[in-house]
Amino acid sequence: MYDATFRIPGHTMVEHRLEAPLDRFGAFDRLTAGSTASQPARPSSPGPEEPAPAAPGAAGSEAPGAPQEGTGRKETAAAPTRIEIFAREYVREGREDRPRLVYFQGGPGFPAPRMAPIGSWLSTALDHYRVVLLDERGTGSSHPLDAQAVTDVGGPGAQAAYLSCFRQDSIVADAEDLRRALQDEPWSALGQSFGGFAVTAYLSQAPAGLSEAFITAGLPSVVDHADAVYRLTYVETDKRNREFFARYPGDEATAWSIARHLADVEETLPTGERLTPGRFRQIGGVLGRSYGLERLHFLLEGAFRTKRGSRRLRPQFLARIGAEVSLRASPLYGVMHEAIYAQASTGATAWSAHRVRGEFLQFRLPDLAEGGAGEAELEAEGHGFRFTGEHMYPWQMREDPALAPMADAADLLAADAALPELYSAEALAANTVPSAAWIYTPDMFVPHSLSERTAELAGIERIVSTEFHHDALHSGGPKMIEKLIAAVR
Numbered sequence: 001m002y003d004a005t006f007r008i009p010g011h012t013m014v015e016h017r018l019e020a021p022l023d024r025f026g027a028f029d030r031l032t033a034g035s036t037a038s039q040p041a042r043p044s045s046p047g048p049e050e051p052a053p054a055a056p057g058a059a060g061s062e063a064p065g066a067p068q069e070g071t072g073r074k075e076t077a078a079a080p081t082r083i084e085i086f087a088r089e090y091v092r093e094g095r096e097d098r099p100r101l102v103y104f105q106g107g108p109g110f111p112a113p114r115m116a117p118i119g120s121w122l123s124t125a126l127d128h129y130r131v132v133l134l135d136e137r138g139t140g141s142s143h144p145l146d147a148q149a150v151t152d153v154g155g156p157g158a159q160a161a162y163l164s165c166f167r168q169d170s171i172v173a174d175a176e177d178l179r180r181a182l183q184d185e186p187w188s189a190l191g192q193s194f195g196g197f198a199v200t201a202y203l204s205q206a207p208a209g210l211s212e213a214f215i216t217a218g219l220p221s222v223v224d225h226a227d228a229v230y231r232l233t234y235v236e237t238d239k240r241n242r243e244f245f246a247r248y249p250g251d252e253a254t255a256w257s258i259a260r261h262l263a264d265v266e267e268t269l270p271t272g273e274r275l276t277p278g279r280f281r282q283i284g285g286v287l288g289r290s291y292g293l294e295r296l297h298f299l300l301e302g303a304f305r306t307k308r309g310s311r312r313l314r315p316q317f318l319a320r321i322g323a324e325v326s327l328r329a330s331p332l333y334g335v336m337h338e339a340i341y342a343q344a345s346t347g348a349t350a351w352s353a354h355r356v357r358g359e360f361l362q363f364r365l366p367d368l369a370e371g372g373a374g375e376a377e378l379e380a381e382g383h384g385f386r387f388t389g390e391h392m393y394p395w396q397m398r399e400d401p402a403l404a405p406m407a408d409a410a411d412l413l414a415a416d417a418a419l420p421e422l423y424s425a426e427a428l429a430a431n432t433v434p435s436a437a438w439i440y441t442p443d444m445f446v447p448h449s450l451s452e453r454t455a456e457l458a459g460i461e462r463i464v465s466t467e468f469h470h471d472a473l474h475s476g477g478p479k480m481i482e483k484l485i486a487a488v489r
Contacts (some may be wrong), residue, residue, distance in 0.1 A: 001181040011117055011126075012025045012046030012096075014089040018181055019082045020137070020174050020314040023165050025420045029177055031161040060144040060387070071336040079162045086141035087134045090117050092126040094390040097377025099188060099211070101129035102175055103408045105135065106193030106218065108166070108340055111140025128485060129188060132259065135197070137167040138332050145332055147405040159409035166332060167340055168198040169205065169422055176209050188212040190484075192473045193446065196220070196437070197340060197422075203458060207433050214484040215437035216473040219451035219460065222423035226341035226352035230377045230391065233449035236362050237389040241446055245384065248297050254377055255385045258313070260372035268323040273401055275313075277375060278365050282396075284387020288444030290468070290475040296387070299324065335403060335410045337392040348417040353391035362386045375416065390445045428458040436461040436482055436487035440468045461487040 001018035023029075052484070080250050089100075103125075105112050113134035117123055130326075135142035137397060153162045175198075179187055186209050191199035196218020203213055204222075245252045259277040267275045286295040303317045327334040338349040357363050362383035366374030379385070394414070397407035413419075437460050439451045448464070455462045463483055465472070473480050 001178075002238070003447045006115075008428050009094050012091040012093070014091070014148075016089060016132075016178065017141075018178060018184070020085050020177050022080055022083050022143075023161075024170050024173050025165075025388055027161040027164045028158075030418065032423075033476045048083075061127045069227035077244055079158070079165075081142075083137060083143035084141075085135070085137060085143075087132050087178055088112065089130060089132045090126060091130045092117070092120065095126065095130070098129050098435075100130040100132055100179075100183065101125060101188040101190055101212075102179070102476045104134060104171070104175075104189065104191040104195030104198040105139075106195050107136065107330070107333055108168075108194050109139060109330040109334075110194075111135045111144075119474050121481050124478040124481040125190070125298065126456070128476055128481075132133070132178070132182075132187075134171075134175060134178065136171045136307050139330075142174075147331060147402060150335075150409065151405050154167065156408035156412055159406060160298055163335060163406070163409060163413060164339065164416070164419060165330075166336060167419075167422065168194070168201040169420055171198050172202045172205050174274065175202065176206050179209055179403045186211040188214070190214040190216070190219050191446055192216050192471065193218040196446075200454065201422050203433060203435065204422070207431065208425065210433045212488055213433050213459070213460075214434040214488075215225065215435070215460070216480055216484075217438060217440055217443055217470045219439065219454050220423070220446065221450035222425055222428060222454055223346070224450060225346045226307040226338055226349045227356055229341060229450065230353045230356040231359070231460060232449065233389060233444060234356060234363060236442070236444045238294070238360070238362060238386065238446070239288070240389075240442070241284065241384070241386050243294045244287060244387075251297060251300050252385050253291060254300050254303065255387070256375065256379050258300075259385070261304075261311070261313070263366070263368060263370070263375050265312070267318060269326065270319055271322055271326050271328060271401055272289055273399060275318065275321060275325075276368060276393065276399060278368075278393070279325050279399055280321065281365070281386070281388050282391075283321060286324065287387065288389055288469060289471045292469060297302040303462075326402065327400055331402045331406070334397065334470075335406050335413070337390075339413045339416075340422075341355060342413075342416065343420045343421045343423070344418050345421060349414050351394050351414045352470035357388075357393075363388065412422075425457065428454070431458045431460075434461075436460070436463060436484045437486065438463045438465065438468070440464075440470065440472060441466050443470050445470050463487060 004015045006013045110133050137143055138145040186210055189199050197214035197220045199213050199215050206236050262280055286292050300319055305314045325367045342349050357443050363386050366378050397403045397410050439448050439462055441448045
């Protein structure tokens with residue numbers, strides 16, 4: 001491990017770098033021993049019209065592109081054996097004697113925040129701790145991944161094995177390596193959203209490394225299949241859509257108009273690909289944030305212009321939409337999003353959000369081949385326009401240029417029924433680490449009912465709010481931190 005120390009006003013900033021093994025849980029051993037290296041078969045014209053795979057456990061069920069047994073094919077991976085892990089530590093002047101707290105960012109696929117240690121949750125945390133902002137592997141300065149880095153390791157099977165090394169189990173192992181390099185005693189941990197999934201895995205796998213555990217908007221189910229999660233998120237997303245259109249009723253007509261237009265007319269995002277009605281609906285993820293209704297309202301304004309008698313979307317509108325739906329800056333978020341719910345005890349996700357969407361008629365997506373008539377038919381059914389939330393789809397893997405080279409690997413991950421366990425219900429039931437979690441009942445992304453069940457299992461102190469949304473740590477950080485600390489002391 002090597003460090004670099006910098007002085008900034010009122011603080012010391014230390015940058016930590018250490019090496020860690022890439023494959024901590026035998027991903028490539030599984031690859032060379034089994035059939036998960038098979039090249040997936042793909043439909044000739046992928047898109048929103050692509051039929052959903054059958055539910056896990058159904059007769060003959062497979063995710064799109066599921067590997068075929070008995071092929072005997074093996075792939076040789078060219079992945080590195082070791083990777084660099086990076087973390088940035090802030091210490092407030094005069095508080096050098098404070099214990100350390102490691103922070104896990106939401107995601108997956110997002111680095112630790114690059115933020116000033118003033119006027120934020122970090123500022124409040126620095127009153128109590130030396131704060132270590134960990135770039136989770138695959139992000140920031142911790143072996144960042146993009147499509148080229150993934151495809152360089154080999155074919156789809158090797159890529160899937162490689163990607164499976166970037167889940168919360170490996171992130172926890174990295175954190176433990178970092179802790180042991182910095183100190184012998186346990187440290188505190190704070191996780192936001194997916195970061196809370198990592199903290200829950202930490203409590204399962206290495207509780208001796210923790211003195212305290214704090215979670216905001218990220219206490220996962222530890223025993224349910226992803227289907228149970230997505231059913232609840234669609235319900236919450238539906239509620240948030242209804243709330244949005246009740247506040248801004250004129251925006252529903254605007255949304256339908258845009259969707260019909262996109263079904264008939266090819267409009268191009270700044271990243272070069274066509275904006276389809278399905279991807280347009282994905283801007284609904286902003287509804288899960290604080291001030292989300294207003295964010296979406298602002299996104300929709302000024303969509304059209306008419307030039308020489310032709311009605312087209314404004315370049316400024318397309319740029320705003322592209323900023324929301326493109327995953328060029330965080331490709332791991334797309335390809336790994338469902339893999340963070342997968343473990344051998346619950347089985348393959350089999351593109352859970354895609355399948356479960358079919359259970360909710362209001363979220364039905366017309367066949368793109370039907371053009372605007374398909375959107376008009378859906379509107380006439382009377383369910384109302386529905387934006388989606390934090391849901392990833394197999395067709396999206398091919399529509400987004402940042403994801404397309406990894407699409408076959410993503411299919412293999414979705415079909416993998418033997419990914420290592422992320423959580424231990426038994427370990428959590430025996431938890432003795434003082435722990436507290438903020439749970440938000442209107443959370444669009446992490447169902448509060450499942451969070452409360454996990455909190456009860458692990459003896460985690462619950463702070464339940466009907467007011468805050470998923471990103472409350474960033475919008476109301478000082479309050480969140482002080483209440484978490486008070487809950488465990």
